[in-house]
Amino acid sequence: MSQARKPLGNEMPTQDSATLRFVAPRPAYNMAAASYDGWDWQTFWRLNEVPLLLEAIGRLTNVRSILDVGIGTGYLAKCLSDLGYDVTGIDVSENMLAIARDRMGCDAKLIQGDAQRMPLFKTGFDVVLCTRVLSHIQDIEAALQGFYRALKPRGSLLISDIDAEHNYASTALPVGATSVVVETHKRSLDELEEAARSAGFDLACSHKLKAENLLWLPEDGNLSSIDRSGSRSVGYIALLAKAE
């Protein structure tokens, strides 16, 4: 395991990625877990992305069971569980899962595992949710095939991610007053759609998070990598349907 040599702050750095030392997701998120919920970017995603994800799930019919892959500290999963959905979470980081368990309660269904080697479930899920996780995953074909197997026939896959066109080279996660640079694989929505199609999914709809349609944008110049002209999106959300 290697560590970032100097603090990079809470921004996603644009610094030449060749000068950075990347840390694999599991140790990186284990180090960052305690600081994750206080990160500026978490405020950004919670205010801009979570309402759209909840709305997208709310519009689907007959949804009861949801598998949240890369559940993190469980903020969205707790919102869904409070709405009455039966949520199961998977994450590669035991420290992120420990915070999710504190948030969701000791009865929460949480599994430590790698999205590239998805476990087999006896009963399929109505929805697989995967928010800002695939950009840490090298083998998304394996992950998407695992999501396909985990879904019921005609189930839905809801994915969000950082857009490849967003001005960043990698993700610097906060670790107290310093940071750790986690392995990042930048992909466009088109690349995601192509990989998902190969795994047996059809794109139902998608949405790009751009300055013009954000629900919240800090005014104080914080999160300066966001393109405020709106020509480049920060992230995207894609709803995919399991083909029959």
Ligand SMILES: C[S@@+](CC[C@H](N)C(=O)[O-])C[C@H]1O[C@@H](n2cnc3c(N)ncnc32)[C@H](O)[C@@H]1O
């Ligand atoms: C950016 S966080 C997103 C957490 C949560 N989905 C959210 O929206 O706040 C990425 C999460 O994915 C997890 N993760 C990264 N690679 C993973 C993998 N291969 N399998 C499972 N989880 C992974 C990390 O541990 C971390 O909790």
